[in-house]
Amino acid sequence: MRYQIITVGSELTLGLSVDTNAAFISKTLGKHGFTCVRHVSVPDKIDLIAVAISESLAQADGVIITGGLGPTIDDLTRDAVSRALGRELEYSERLGEIIEERYGNRAIPLPEITYRQAYLPKGAEAIIPTLGSAPGIIISEDEKFLFSLPGVPREMADMLEKNIVPWLETRFCRGVAHAVRVLRTTAKSEASLQESIEDLVRSLHxxxxxxxxxxxxxQLQLFAKGADMNEAKNIVGDAATLLRERLGNIVYGYDDETLEEVTGKLLLKYGLSLAVAESCTGGLVGKKLTDIAGSSGYFSGGIIAYNNDAKKSLLNVSSQTLVRHGAVSAATALAMAFGVRDRFNADVGLSITGIAGPDGGTEEKPVGLVYVALSHQVTNYSNRFIFFGSRDTVRIKSANAALDMLRYYILDNFERTGGDAS
Structure with missing residues (x-):
């Protein structure tokens, strides 16, 4: 099944908001074997929305629209659907009652314009919202479909997963099932990853x-079909196993697992506490770690030592080290890692210092130069990286490199030795 997505909102076409809905829909439905062939964003103009709907229905099996279902003057999707399909809007007593109940529970007056949300194109099926107040719309016409969902991401996602996916599977997935498996890696580049698996991929059927x-x-994304879900999962699972065996530990996780989650589990498994000293990443590693519930079981704390005075006073980095080697150096990174481990009395200290850009680079130390260091009771070492991209990209790559360095250290020194790194 091939479909198109229309995201409605002048805030999208003006660049004031980022369209995350289209990505979520494509990813979610892609896991079920449904293919999005076009995304388009249109402003809050009824004529443009109606034209986009007509084009999408002419080019694909169906269209999914997000946004423009609220009660205000710029919420025009209902009217555009009515115009594009030639279906008059009709008032739904049931939706009106639901809206009244929602507002009654809030003990606030019900604005008259709110009743606009109770109108549906003739013959449409309403999706009753469990979040928010805007109903969704389902229309089948000439073996094609139209879904209109709220623009608020969590409301859209709720309807997509609870209503739209089951609707599509009932009509398009009879006799065939789709399975998806994602291998998440810390490979250096797409090219190097492809070279290492190219022959194996060709052999997969x-x-x-x-x-x-x-x-x-x-990421390596694997897609397979089967007569039923068990068969599809077995096919994609066998392929994932072969690829994991070929790639080894550059595969850090599967599907929705994150690097910080996997690394945190390793710290917890071996009873290791971690402290982090950050300069150019400004606390990003600490944020990633504390995004995981239960991280207090292994994360002792962190220090953002952005200038040299902070490095000296908070991490005990010597003036001699900073003068001789500079703030961005292996020596300073090592001193930061040791200093933060000592300050928090942690088992492992991890540090990052670098030049995230866009300014501050020299010929000897260019923008993107980053040192990551690790300190443990039995070893202290650092790695040098050159990252390319924007300031944010360099920071993200640096944080991931630090977490991956820690992950490899635990795998090499604890996993292989049964927990003894001495």
Whole structure:
């Protein structure tokens, strides 16, 4: 099944907001074997929305629209659907009652314009919202479909997963099932990853493999079909196992696992506490770690030592080290890692110092130069990196490199030795 997405909102076309809805819809439905062939954003103009709807229905099996279902003057999607399909808007008593109940529970007056949300194109099915107040819309016409969902991301996602996915599976997935598996890696580049698996990928039957790059991470996405879900999962699972065996530890996780989650589990498994000293990343590693519930079980704390005075006073980095080697150096990174481990009395200290840009680089120390160091009771070492990209990209890559360095250290010194790194 091929479909198109229309995201409605002048804030999108003016660049005031980022369209995350289209990405979420494509990713969610892609896992079920449905293919999005076009994304388009249109402003809050009824004529443009109606034209986009007509074009999408002419080019694909269906269209999913987000946004423009609220009660205000710029919420025009209902009217545009009515115009594009030639279906008059009709008032739904049931939706009106639901809206009244919602406002009654809030003990606030019900604005008259709120009743606009109770109008549906003739013959449409309403999706009753469990979040928010805007109903969704389902229309089938000439073996094609139209779904209109709220623009608020969490409201859209709720309807997509609870209503739209089951609707589509009932009509388009009879006799076939789709399975997806994602291998998350810290490979250096897409090219190097492809070279290492190219022959293996060619030998896989019934599995499509895609390579997708993100800052500090490259994903292998595997897609397979089967007569039922068990068969599809077995096919894609066998392929994932073969690729994991080929790639080894550059595969850090599967599907929705994050690098910080996987690394945190290793720290917890071996009873290791961690402290982090950050300069150019400004606390990003600490944020990633504390995004994980339960991270207090292994993360002692962190220090953002951005200038030299902070490095000296908070991490005990000597003036001699800073003068002789500079703030961005292996020596300073090592001193920071040791200093933060000592300050927090942690098992492991991890540090990052670098030049995130866009300014501050020299010929000897260019923008993107980053040192990551690790300090443990039995070893202290650092790695040097050159990262390319924007300031944010360099920071993300640096944080991921630090977490990956820690992950490899634990795998090499605890996992292989059964927990004894001495």
């Amino acid at each position: 019934g599995v499509d493999v895609g390579i997708l790059a993100y800052p500090g991470e490259i």
